[in-house]
Amino acid sequence: MPRGNPRQRSTLAQQTVVSRCNVLRGDMQKLLQGALLWTAMTVAHAGVPTVHGLSLYDQPALPADFTHFPYVNPDAPKGGTLTRSVVGSFDSTNPMIILGTAARGMSYLGSSLVYDTLLTEDADEPFSGYGLVASGIRLDASRRWVEFDINPAARFSDGHPLTAQDVKFSFELLRSSGMPLYRSYYADVVSVTLPQPNTIRFDFAPHNSRELPLILGQFPILPQHIWQRREFTKPTLQIPVGSGPYRLIAVNPGARVIYQRNEDYWARDLPVNRGRFNPQRIIYDYYRDDSVALEAFLAGQVDYRLESSAARWENDYRGPAMQSGAIRKITLARGNPAALAAWVLNLRRPLFQDRRLREALNLAFDFDTINRLFFYGSYQRTASFFDESEMAASALPSGKEREILASLGDSIPTSIMHTPLPSDNMADGRQRLAQALEILMTAGYTLHKNQLFTPAGRPVNFELLISDGRLQRAALPYLKNLSRIGIHAGIKLIDNAQYQVRLRHYDYDAIYDTFGQSNSPGNEQRYYWKSEYADVPHSHNTPGIRNPAVDSLVEILIRADSRDLLVASARALDRVLRFNHYLVPLYHASGIHFAYWQQVKMPRKSPRYGIDMDAWWIDPNAQ
The missing domain is CATH 3.40.190.10 (Periplasmic binding protein-like II)
Incomplete structure (x- = not known):
């Protein structure tokens, strides 16, 4: 700035003094705000005990002074080499992103060989979490926030201390740049703060899921001093720095x-x-x-x-x-619960928008013949999305399940209340095919020279995309049955790399997929079934379900505040999913x-x- 007259210089000096005063005033405001925040947190902590573990509904089974999980051998010898086999390949040591296939032994949720987590689960309890990296836990009585004290002994494998800042960095990196699961799984976390140097606090949205404090203990903790200098979203074969046992x-x-x-x-x-x-x-x-x-x-x-x-x-x-x-x-x-293995129908294709066609495709699957020919009668037909558990719907809805369904109003058809669940009671495959054809003819489909046509006159043909040749054995009898009612489907076997690309872009008619379930289903159900994940790359909503009733039921299940309500809402969700025939359920071992x-x-x-x-x-x- 060129020199001005004395009056201009005086004005500039006055502005500088005012500016400095404003800075000091701003600093005082920040200090006051920080003090108020610290006071609020201190008040919030009043009466909130620091505990060693959490459970979904009750208290954790093990006391604070437990010495080991009840099923382990505490004196098991250390040493030796354990060799396991894996079919396939890998091209990354980062399991937390969409791209690439991660090496076995790496995990995107839960403790793994390399990365520790805040909590670890006791497999002898339905759903509990005990402190691993967290040395203490404080959970608000209304479950609006949780705090984890970080064990001061925690270290990464390169000797760097593992701090609350590493936990915060990991959570924010995974939610912003990791696979979409993290964003759905932790959608109800509204803020992450460090009230003390080695304490991390998560604040939740109102009406959040009851399991949220526990599943916050599942994400892998990454070293900020390593990953802040690396590209996170691309596959890498670099040796990771972790904090786990290996x-x-x-x-x-x-x-x-x-x-x-x-x-x-x-x-x-x-x-x-x-x-x-x-x-x-x-x-x-x-x-x-x-x-x-x-x-x-x-x-x-x-x-x-x-x-x-x-x-x-x-x-x-x-x-x-x-x-x-x-x-x-x-x-x-x-x-x-038994994992649900199924042929998944891609609802993004106009062909599969018709529920009646999807029902016919379900009826054409002849489990009894496949079980007899290939599985020595040792498998069971999977009927429910929560098979072999109390959460599987049965008969007609009653009690709390019926109340939940009634609350959905016009978003579900009234027939769901008095329609028996799809079942496999008819052992005779010919009867099932006859019923499938009857449903299709009633719906306006036509059969000409052994080719089924939609009511609009389009041939009903599709491709089953697989990357594992072992699936052909179960697929071929199914496709043969479909051809008997004029539906011509083929199998396309491609390598895993191509398969992952097509899966990521939902470029398929039908695929084989599995949906694992736990005894306490929760936030992962969003990722499986909700409309908002139908077009998110690499989500597990591979069918592309967009159903407001399903969306509502998933949220009711996630926010269940008792075991009874969770079971009833899971049954209601199971019933609606099965009623709509989005998948062709297959089978499972005992x-x-x-x-x-x-x-x-x-x-x-x-x-x-x-x-x-x-x-x-x-x-x-x-x-």
């Missing part, structure tokens, strides 16, 4: 990943970890074909195997190791089949609500 020490895409137990793991002596994470090394060997993976297991190159094929379970586990007892087979109880070599040991007691393979160990005398 370090990733070797990455060979398409072949192998190796984890080494971290001898300096900060949480190795915590009660939640005692008797867990026992092998010195965990190796995942990758195979292109599952039959080759099975041969590797039988040859002793793999230590244990989860078997998903009933035919293999019955026929292929043979040889000297089986005869001598060196390999053992067990079936463990699932402990959770339990989980494991085969393992004799050096692999597991606790005598199995947890009631799942399988905790982190509690297994290697017998040093058997290797």
